[in-house]
Amino acid sequence: MISKSGQPSNKPPCGTAINLSLLRGPAMAIRMDFADYEAEGVQHQHPQGQLILALHGAVTCRAESGVWIVPPDCGVWIPGGVPHSNQVTSNARLTYLFVEPGAAMLPAECCTLSVSPMLREMIHRVADLPGNQTRDTHVDRLVRVMLDELALMPRERLELPVSDHPKIAVIAAALLADPSDRRTLGQWAEHVAVSERSLKRLMVQETGLSFGRWRRQLHLVIALRELAGGATVQQVAGDLGYESTTAFIVMFRKALGTTPSRYFADRLLRAERARSDTNEHR
Template sequence: MYLDVRSDWLSYVDEVPRALVATNTVANLKALEQSPRHAHQKAQLVFTLRGIINCEVEDAVWVVPPQCAVWIPGGLPHTVFGSGVVECISLFIEPPEAPSLPDKCCTITVSGLLRHLLMRANEMPERYDVDGPDGRIVSVIFDELAVAPIEDLRLPIPSDPRLKKLTDLLIAAPADRASVAEWASRVALSERSLSRMLAEEVGMSFGRWRRQLHVVLALRHLSTGQTVQAVAMDLGYESASGFVTMFRKMVGKPPARYLSERPGPAPRDHDGG
């Protein structure tokens, strides 16, 4: 089953009379790339076990490395795609049963306890006994989700056509170190107009927005086993140390440490910190 993209499965999940429905999914990049934009009544938590999951909503792309999860509120149109072979658990949650959970799309860190609870939920009967042990596990899952740390693994996508074109140009050539004025001229804007529009639409300066893009791209590549050195060069940094400094400032940890705390391939370059 490909995540949650089959219309018959979506309808079925929404009709299951339980606060939580869990599914385990293994899929490849091609299958997930074919995922159409869709929505469902229940909220969804996608927990990545292996590989990188990306969730795209109208105004942002969320990157979900191993040991993280993305929360998608009910009714929010989205599409989900992966980088390489991925394995994940999807939990479909009835919002009224969990009023303390997020009301916006976000990426959260999954603790060791929450990971075990999610794995246990994946083994529960679909129509579990809400008054028995399984029902109590669901309650604990909701409690843990309500206090789970949120990570800023989001790339805001502007709505203005010129800024969308700029986004495409930056993604196509992440190593291009052109100045803000040069990037602005490529989409027929002045540097001042570009800075003002980015501040209004994504709440970031051009420099921070581009660094956020580099973090998203770096996580995708590092989680497949690429070296820190190779990723740094691909993103246009003069040295691995310069890239590591940027990553640490944006994420709070150097890339090797960040990924070593998660299951799956870690970067193979000692320069990762």
């Protein structure tokens, strides 16, 4: 995890709250509130696969050849054994679902998965189980159905492809650090000492996207994280270097089919309806 402020803290690292040796059966879920734990900045891995859900705030995951954002109604799936690190917003409340290898037919690569309200509630039910509770038949059935549902969830295209090619990595690192940087492809080509034509070809070869589309995707990933973390649309537009808030909203709508405010309002409404339905049936 990446430190939220870099300032000294008496809070314990979040890793101290996760003991995977307690995992009984094929899966275990844990809630994490980063008001209680200090974020960690180390890359790590574990044999279990991991699904990261954001209850509040947002988390950005770096793993393999991409950067993934965890927006509302979605989760980032990280297969077991894949080195990864996470950047959380200071208001983040997350749920981690750890899945034993071979316990479900889940993707072999990192990806963003849509998570239905029913599946989200099932994961939260598993997270509510006491850590030392002996599994009974009911819990075993719940976990089995939960994993079956997880395997059916569709993928969302909310990742930012990156590359370990030295020249692409230089550009990616610079733009992730300062997404408002508006240098053109030609200026970046000069910066990394290649021709513009060569860099254009290299970008598509390494990421599957043109430079313009890749930078828009970067802006989208960062915008989703910052908006979920409580930033205003105006703040995000300015931080990303847009000349106006309207220009940023146009980019967002082209990518996701709706405005930022409507995107989060719709997901909040669905989450509230799901909680209401669950409470009515309890």
